[in-house]
Amino acid sequence: MVERTIVGAHYGLSGWLAQRITAVVMALATLVIVGGIWSASPLTYAIWKSLFAKWWMWLSISLFLLSVMLHAWVGVRDILMDYIKPTAIRLTLEVVFLLALAYYTIWAMQILWRI
């Protein structure tokens, strides 16, 4: 018989839910962004820049970039948990990806603020 103390049954649920919510946000944002780029022509710097400055485009790309960081974190954590069994290596890789995603988030915000 396996003795187990269960102190809560919600482990992973918030990550699972966050992955789904960010997926829906990104799917909708993708349609807006693709539609926006599709309608922009001729593709000069001035038109490209003003396209990203439009509120709906800016909002979509901001939501997309924030969502992708959270979504990717849940996904890469799942992959590492499945394939990397030695705890030390797995934790190291988790920290590497977490720091990378944190850096990407700041970088993405910098790109967005500059528009």
Next chain:
Amino acid sequence: MPDLAAKKKRPLWYNLNPLKLPVPGLVSILHRASGALLLLGLVWFLFLLDMSLASEAGFARFRGYVGHPLVKVFLLGFLWAYLHHFCAGIRYLFLDIDKGVSLGAARASSYAVLAVSLTLTALLGMGLW
């Protein structure tokens, strides 16, 4: 009473190669692989976005850069990865709410994911090339 020692000696078949991976399984592993690929490519996409929006000169550099045939091949690969991840992801969202979980429906939607993502990659790829 079952003999535990005899039970432990039962042959175990760990070689999974003779088993054929079902289509939903193929879609699933490609979903994971494409997701991993997109995460590894994320730094490059941010770099491209940053360059294209930074300045007039940056935009010109961006246009020249993505015009390179080798870069285009990479972008085409990432385009497929995105489209597969997108289509398979929508399939999983429906499976999560218990839609299309019967064997026939799950198989059909798996084929649809593969077909739609490959067709869209070909069409968009041709348009962007």
